[in-house]
Amino acid sequence: MQLLHNLCRIAAPSGNEAPLTTFVLDYVRQHQASWQHQPRVVAHENLQDCLLLVFGEPRTAVFAHLDSIGFTVRYGRQLVRIGGPQAEAGYRLVGKDSQGEIDCTLTVDEETGELSYAFPREIDRGTELTFRCDFRETETTVQSCYLDNRLGVWNALRLCETLEHGIIAFSCWEEHGGGSVAYLAKHIYEIYGVRQALISDITWVTEGVHAGQGCAISLRDSLIPRRSYINRIRAIAAASGVPHQLEVEGSGGSDAKELQHAAAPWDWCFVGAPEDHVHTPNELVDKRDIASMLALYQVLMREL
Template sequence: MELDWSVLQRLCETPGIAGHETRVAEVVRAALEPVVDELRVDAMGNLIGIRRGRLARRVLLAAHMDEIGFLVRHIDDNGFLRLQPVGGFDARVLVAQRVHVWTRSGEPLLGALQLATKPIHLLTTEERKAPALEDLYVDLGLPAEEVRSRVEIGDMVTLARDFVRLGPTVLSKALDDRVGVFVMLEALRHLERHEAEIVAVATVQEEVGLRGAQTAGFGLEPDVAIALDVTIAGDVPGIEAHDRITRLGAGVAIKVFDSSHIPSRPLIEHVREIAARHGIRYQLEVLPRGGTDAGALQRARAGVPAVTLSIPTRHVHTVNEMAHVEDIAAAVDLLRRYLAEAHERTYQPYSW
């Protein structure tokens, strides 16, 4: 099974924060259209691809298009920009990064994300402190008049970083969750047979409260739902063994718990059986804090059996998110094999 890594690169390098997913949606549309029978967009901006099956049973796949980023909140008299975070950032990883400010003309301006403080040479010990997001500003290196003529309040700001391969891993901003979108696209591309109807949704606004998934779940009324997202791979210095969640290179993660949902146990067991039957490496995941689109899908209407298949990722919510190609391939393989037999079970919570 050969995966098209150029698609993942385009997904990761295309900007699109919550509420501003238009550019990345076009990349998804181009890859999704050839593998579905119908393609449409709902009022929220979710991109919905429907692949018809022989049976009425409906399986919904969800992977979010939006990345974390910023909006321009203020332009001061000197042309420096203050930002509104859109999604969860740790200010410690942002100082001295480069960003793109996406103006209404469509052309990005490159800027430096800096800390509003004196240089370290001039700071006293008492003045040194951990950075906060409100202390950051963007320096575009342009005269104030030009900044005000080209930038306006509400313009999207994303971190500027390329997608690269490092041995058996990929490194990029926005693997959360462009890699989940990639897994969904590649599973559909490699799927040979299925009986259930498959509804593949590239969702919007996940990073600000699972908003796209909530409307998609209510509007599409699935019989079962699978979210595709990243999870923490904590196999790095500074994290104790009991806090590592998953390890890079140990296989796709099958979620057992996170703070947004408790997955369907019968569905978890079905997915595990498929993995064991086909020799697909997997690890079980308990994530104490954080959630996925499955949290919204599970509670749609009268309830939906749901689970998340996760791609272990180091350095989540930084510009250096890292995933292992074998874990990504395992996620694609497990999802496509599940879809081939998704019609065979109903996932009742009790056997009586």
């Protein structure tokens, strides 16, 4: 879990993914020699802070978003949400501005719900603040801020160890409206002819999806994927024997929304571990679901 711990400690809210992009590139350079197959690394200004790892003759792309939720300092001591973080008075927020390091406390006005911070000085406007990382590991669970989606990134990087054919696409801005997957999808479709995808992201523990019972294959969220593609994935998963659950939701979304709206015939399916305490500093995931997620991705990338 050391890799996951390292990922969770890197501040990379939507719009400022560059620190995590740099970490991932460095990780690939340091570890790819030990992987079974070597990827082509695609990282240039036309992809902004996104990057692609292209293995062999790809048929399927895995999308994992790099960014996290957070807060932007407005005027005075006001804060504006980045994405949809839960805001509870007392949460510790960290960052850095022109005057130095910041470790402050989130405050919430009981009447208006307006967000601000408690700190001895005013913080430069435009500064990004993120949850302070308190990574906790037990024999059965991991708990930290930003398991959504550092666990999806972890899954993608671990998948690289055995992947022969496929594309790993690290995207940006997912938590705050998206935007990057549109040009990634266009590039992947036009250059490599790939038009089917798996979404390596984290979903919710609900009344129908339980911790410890395997990763979730989502049959739908606010969008509906093509049923014939989902049925192929379900059949592969059932034959594999890897523990998994089926998820049905009427809200929520992921990088898949831009694939659904793409000007190319993309198929997609969200496959990810469920977490509790979503979008808080205390996101909680069962290790059995982490193992299930990686194992299922390994099978799907061979069979699809």
